[in-house]
Amino acid sequence: MTLTVTPPSSESTWTRVCALPDILPGTGVCALVGGEQIAVFHVAGRVFALGNRDPFTGANVLSRGLTGSKGDTLKVASPLLKHAFDLETGVSLDDPAVSVPTYPARVEGGDVWIGSAG
Ligand code: FES
Numbered sequence: 001m002t003l004t005v006t007p008p009s010s011e012s013t014w015t016r017v018c019a020l021p022d023i024l025p026g027t028g029v030c031a032l033v034g035g036e037q038i039a040v041f042h043v044a045g046r047v048f049a050l051g052n053r054d055p056f057t058g059a060n061v062l063s064r065g066l067t068g069s070k071g072d073t074l075k076v077a078s079p080l081l082k083h084a085f086d087l088e089t090g091v092s093l094d095d096p097a098v099s100v101p102t103y104p105a106r107v108e109g110g111d112v113w114i115g116s117a118g
Helices: none
Strands: 003-004 016-017 027-033 036-043 046-051 067-070 073-077 084-086 105-106 111-115
Touching: 003 073, 016 027, 016 036, 036 111, 046 073, 046 105, 046 111
Parallel strands: 003 027
Antiparallel strands: 016 111, 027 036, 036 046, 067 073, 073 084, 105 111
């Protein structure tokens, strides 16, 4: 699923993506914010936003990845080659030299908001 949202105006730093219940627990959705594909996850009662592009394959698929945990680390595994990324830092759990961008994410008023660089 792809959610298209209005790009943030120059002074706004947060963009509403969807209502929290729109993202089933343990899954992600793909949102287009300011022209960037962002994978937004609802895991363990929290929300996380990462770039949707899997750097290992170049495919925009992370929002459809499988979430889980490794020790204390919450992760998402790419649906293609199963490379896993730390949901908080975006760093690959297979190769620490590789990472995906992360974005601030929060829930307010029951809605999911993604922060932009401004
Ligand atoms: S295109 Fe739907 S998951 Fe991004």
